[in-house]
Amino acid sequence: MKFGVADYGLSVYEGGSYDLEDRLQKLKAIGYQGLEHCPAISASQALHNAARFRRLGMGFATCSAPSPMAAMEWTAALGKEYVWVSSRSKDFDVFCRHIDVQLAACRRWGIRGALHNHLGTQVESQKQLETFLDRCPDSGLILDTAHLAAAGGNCVAIVNKYAGRLAAVHLKDWLITNPGAPADRLAERGRFCELGAGNAGLDNLAVMAALKASGYDGWIFVEQDVHLRDPFQDLAASRAYLRNAGY
Secondary structure, three states: OEEEEOOHHHHHHHOOOOOHHHHHHHHHHOOOOEEEEEOOOOHHHHHHHHHHHHHOOOEEEEEOOOOHHHHHHHHHHOOOOEEEEOOOOOOHHHHHHHHHHHHHHHHHHOOEEEEEOOOOOOOOOHHHHHHHHHHOOOOEEEEEHHHHHHOOOOHHHHHHHHHHHEEEEEEOEEEEOOOOOOOOOHHHOEEEEOOOOOOOOOOHHHHHHHHHHHOOOOEEEEOOOOOOOOHHHHHHHHHHHHHHOOO
8 A cells, every 4th residue: 555645634724735846755754655636737737747756756646637627638648547526516316427427538538537425515424425336336436534434434334345446545533522513514513633633433543454454555645634733743643643553
């Protein structure tokens, strides 16, 4: 397995991403092997940034781009395996139709499309996730452990049942700060935190053990959407948590 960072929370804390090389160097220094996305707003920038990753001995899994079509094209051209698929439709049938169209486009490029389970979307709870995976059998999964756990899901069960569908894993933890908040208003109940600091019963080491037992050998991306201190301190703590467990 390879360990990288999904850097959404890092960019939220810093107000954006302004120096890719500096970010990669700092992450490499604390034991990470790459980022999930190679960021780009043009084909030439995608090529330039991919070369930066290579020069620094770092990797990436997919490309971000101004449009889904460009993300597919650049990801395929750079020899990577998957892109995110998504839909904002609140109608589940329409949601699945949108995803199926994207998956067909991915197949034409020779890559996978993968859905990220996420709070506040059509694929939030474990039941919704399993329903979606049954409804769209060609879709890969970017499993987000804390998003699923916060919605009451069982991450180990998902790994055991759908290991072959995993495109990547977002490993993160969830801290309940307001247990009195309504169950349907999850964003008010807690926040994301560094690995091992959660209190929601999410055992990320059990998830890792299930992944290892399944033969999964892809990217594990540590992610923390909310940082209350220097993000690199949080990310270093999460990497130490995994390293101390033998990963």
